Amino acid sequence: MSSIVCHLPIDTQNGIATDARIKKQRPPPLVVSRPRDLIQEACKHLSISDHQLRRIMQLMEKSMEQGLATSTKNVAVKMLPTFVDSVPNGTEKGDFLALDLGGTNFRVLHIKLEGKETKMTGKIFRVPESIMRGTGEALFDHIADCMAKFMEENNLKDATKLPLGFTFSFPCEQDGLTKGKLVTWTKGFKASGVEGADVVTMLRDACHRRKDIDIDVVALLNDTVGTLMACAFQENTCQIGVIVGTGTNACYMERLDRIPKLAGYVDEHGVTPEEMIINTEWGAFGDDGALDFLRTKWDDAVDRESINPGQHLYEKMISGMYMGECARVVLEDLAKQGLLFGGHSDAISVPHCFPTKFVSEIDSDLLEDDDRTFQKTYQILEDIGVEMITANDCANVAYVCSLISTRAAHLTAAGIAMLLNRINKPHVTVGVDGSVYRFHPTYPSLLDAKIAELIVGDIEYKLMLSEDGSGRGAALVAAVATRLKEEKLAAMSSALSASKQ
Numbered sequence: 001m002s003s004i005v006c007h008l009p010i011d012t013q014n015g016i017a018t019d020a021r022i023k024k025q026r027p028p029p030l031v032v033s034r035p036r037d038l039i040q041e042a043c044k045h046l047s048i049s050d051h052q053l054r055r056i057m058q059l060m061e062k063s064m065e066q067g068l069a070t071s072t073k074n075v076a077v078k079m080l081p082t083f084v085d086s087v088p089n090g091t092e093k094g095d096f097l098a099l100d101l102g103g104t105n106f107r108v109l110h111i112k113l114e115g116k117e118t119k120m121t122g123k124i125f126r127v128p129e130s131i132m133r134g135t136g137e138a139l140f141d142h143i144a145d146c147m148a149k150f151m152e153e154n155n156l157k158d159a160t161k162l163p164l165g166f167t168f169s170f171p172c173e174q175d176g177l178t179k180g181k182l183v184t185w186t187k188g189f190k191a192s193g194v195e196g197a198d199v200v201t202m203l204r205d206a207c208h209r210r211k212d213i214d215i216d217v218v219a220l221l222n223d224t225v226g227t228l229m230a231c232a233f234q235e236n237t238c239q240i241g242v243i244v245g246t247g248t249n250a251c252y253m254e255r256l257d258r259i260p261k262l263a264g265y266v267d268e269h270g271v272t273p274e275e276m277i278i279n280t281e282w283g284a285f286g287d288d289g290a291l292d293f294l295r296t297k298w299d300d301a302v303d304r305e306s307i308n309p310g311q312h313l314y315e316k317m318i319s320g321m322y323m324g325e326c327a328r329v330v331l332e333d334l335a336k337q338g339l340l341f342g343g344h345s346d347a348i349s350v351p352h353c354f355p356t357k358f359v360s361e362i363d364s365d366l367l368e369d370d371d372r373t374f375q376k377t378y379q380i381l382e383d384i385g386v387e388m389i390t391a392n393d394c395a396n397v398a399y400v401c402s403l404i405s406t407r408a409a410h411l412t413a414a415g416i417a418m419l420l421n422r423i424n425k426p427h428v429t430v431g432v433d434g435s436v437y438r439f440h441p442t443y444p445s446l447l448d449a450k451i452a453e454l455i456v457g458d459i460e461y462k463l464m465l466s467e468d469g470s471g472r473g474a475a476l477v478a479a480v481a482t483r484l485k486e487e488k489l490a491a492m493s494s495a496l497s498a499s500k501q
């Protein structure tokens, strides 16, 4: 048996009071797990040095160059052109519908843009797991059904074709603003018959099947693009959009002369734009082995048990869908080694019993609880069913959670710093959104501090929380597309009347 039973409060270790002061009616048994240094030794590979982060930056840029060079087949980081080459200029106005599919919820929004003002009404619908993993047709029927309900409730059913922006937060190979084939599902989705199919056509077909809604899809976009656009609307230095939520991803403004796979591209107005937003799909960084030097046996375990083994390995070290599970497998392993919970590992061995929100709550224990009583941590462990919890265990669990979330923040920082160095403009705003960024207590500051260390030269940057990029951003992309179309029509008709004179 590897735990030590003691009958007296024990001393403070590593600055953390480990005496049994947990304020609970039932005091924790005074069984003390093995000392922190054994835990530290066991977990040392979860800390990433600056040297390793710089190596990640180099490898990621190399992967990105490969993605920009060729069409997507054999590259890990796909670097998908979005066909969004203009950011809002503030004159966008009108009524738009936005659909937002990217996680367990699906949203329908009605958005009115008027100068810098935006009015939004929306409704959230759940996407049941049976639909996420059923047939593609059933998934899109569900989307059309939710949309019809929303339009009915908001008296929009008779509105003449409202322009619609469709935020579809999965990797899509686009060959225009309104066409995109799903490359691969991520984040637990697996609906059949969608990979390789054009999702806009699937949406239109679902609407035709029910015949009572008439829509005009004017833009298909990734949530990162919506995030960038929503921030660019307020801050014209915004060049990067990042999501750290259920999944993770980034997009950025790339110069066309650095996108070899778009050589010779002209848009529908016959113009070659100077820049285009590239959806990096950085979640798949490492799928070709580039991250193997850093991945741990615990990352392997999380990947093995996921719905898409071998895919989106960087995402699996960072995002909300996996962070809790990653902490859980580490804790399970430590318990099995006798370093936690008096060697009892049954409760912590249940897959997915430790969601990412527990990591956030436990990390806030570290932040807020001056006395280090770890009440929340104790409560969480008790709720999971762990039986032999000591004060020392709580401190050690909190330590593991902070390692996992710090690692996630530092890995994301490497990605953002690499993009900032690549863009190399003096002032860049980075629009950020997603549940991990919004709700984890220390993630944003860890991210910010590490980016500052990793950028080179005199670049000034700022992280800006995006206000609902997936909704407002979709309306903005739709609005910009509509404005450009109208401007083109106006230009054509004045050219026509000039030629008649």
Ligand code: BGC
Pocket: 102, 168, 169, 170, 171, 186, 187, 222, 223, 224, 243, 245, 246, 247, 248, 249, 250, 281, 283, 315
């Ligand atoms: C998807 C991206 C998306 C990101 C954040 C990833 O799993 O592949 O397209 O932007 O999640 O939602």
